[in-house]
Amino acid sequence: MAGPAARLLRWFRAAARPFPWREPFPRDPYRTLVAEVMLQQTQAARVAPFYQRFLAAFPTLEALAAAPQEEVVRHFSGLGYYRRARLLHATCRTLLRRGGWPPPGELQSLEGLGSYTAAALAAFCFGGSEPPLDGNLLRIAARLLAHEAPLRAASLRRDAAALGRALYLEAGTPEVFEALMDLGAQVCRPVSPRCPDCPLKGSCRAFQLGEPQRFPTVPATRPVTSLLWVAVWIRSRSGAVLLQRRPPGELLAGLWLPPLRPVLPPAADPCAVARELARSLGFAGSLQALPAVRHSITYRRLTVVPFALGAEAPRVAEKREDQRWECPDTPGVPTSSLLSKLAAAAGQGASGGPPATTTPGDPP
DNA sequence: AACCCGGGGGT
DNA sequence: ACCCCAGGGTT
Structure with a gap:
């Protein structure tokens, strides 16, 4: 293994941000579920203190399922998108009722789990190989491939998934998915990317074009x-x-x-x-x-x-x-x-x- | 496909 | 002031 995935992993092992949900693979699915739900549309550094307090209050899936929904929402106070907390509560009750986790391919049928969270749980806890498509991977793919499209475009999602699969195939560990997220947060940032520090600059079309900022294109912003x-x-x-x-x-x-x-x-x-x-x-x-x-x-x-x-x-x-x-x-x-x-x-x-x-x- | 939902960090 | 965040559900 000496391709882009190897360089990416080497960079990640030196520069990774420490987060409390980063346990060895395979991870505990309950704690990973809590982390991934909190991380939806919320910056990781902000999630960390909420995650610790939340797990102290609800250390296990059984504890969360036994709690009233309002208690679960209360521990989300300040985090935003409170529907997440209600759906997390519903999912834990569903899991308890059905007596365990569904096969990895059916995770998305759980409340509050879309394609990203289902893929992240599968990869980090159950050996899944489908890449979790988050904003970081989508932006990295748009730049590596000079794919001129908005972040949510279906064409970009296809290309980003293919890129993630290829990197996983080379790396053989879901660590690459976390490496991509850190790369997106620290190097391949939405504005002022730090291309000179990027382990993937050798394979990046946008870097070769000299205009990494141009990708992905920004959709029209809704007026405030x-x-x-x-x-x-x-x-x-x-x-x-x-x-x-x-x-x-x-x-x-x-x-x-x-x-x-x-x-x-x-x-x-x-x-x-x-x-x-x-x-x-x-x-x-x-x-x-x-x-x-x-x-x-x-x-x-x-x-x-x-x-x-x-x-x-x-x-x-x-x-x-x-x-x-x-x-x-x-x-x-x-x-x-x-x-x-x-x-x-x-x-x-x-x-x-x-x-x-x-x-x-x-x-x- | 577009819209809605909390809140804040970074530039 | 603006962008966007380890998105998902609904219409």
Whole structure:
């Protein structure tokens, strides 16, 4: 073995990033499943701490399957794409019910496992040889072959799969798949690739053309839309904050956040909307505008203006299934990082600089 | 095939 | 400000 795969593996063994899911092959399928689901559309360095905490809470497939779904989602809080957690929970229950793992070729029938995750599990745990097609391999293939197409094009997927198979055939270990991912993350990066350091530059058409950046082509980006919301931040004497479960079908569905309401039209007065929201919850009293918080959800840019309820608020809200009091620092329910941003804004408003008494401006 | 979903890191 | 991330499900 002296071809590209050998150079790639040599580079990888010297430069590999240490990640907690990188155990010897074949790997434990449960832990690998957790890692691969978390890694979907999420940068590996960000996954690592979530992965460790998650496995400490759910060390085995049986432990995860026995837990309520909300507990599983709670351990995803801040990671995004929360449907992943619900589907992971469903898959673990499916596995327990059917008494074990299906044949590697049928992994994709499990909830939340698409072609990438099924191939990764098969390769890392069950001796599979089909390459997991992730964004890294697709980009590397586009450049090696000077394949001018968007990342998701079917033609590029075919070529990338063929490239992955050829490299696996030469290497004989699923380590090449991880090597490709690290190469894509560290060398063959989307912007400013480090071609001089690349172990595959000798076989790279894009490098020979001198324009690695041109591949793959970038699809038209969806325009970003701005939204303005208000939140009411209602604190109890013990420091708990009123949270509501986001309704299904809306953004951040199923997660627990302070009462939120869109400001429509965007030119409307956020303060009036917040007053009406507080009134609908049974709270009267003065509202204090806090510093606005920004939060991005795919192509939407949210500006959330929190309003703190004054001290004359009633102590209890109406008892509802979708409503509860939680400490914002250690919530016992699934939530989003938007909660900690709002908590930070409330903290600043209370102890930091001068409180905002005027209505904040519209979002950009 | 196109669209939707969280959140943040890197440039 | 912009890109995109170890994608999958739905329409």
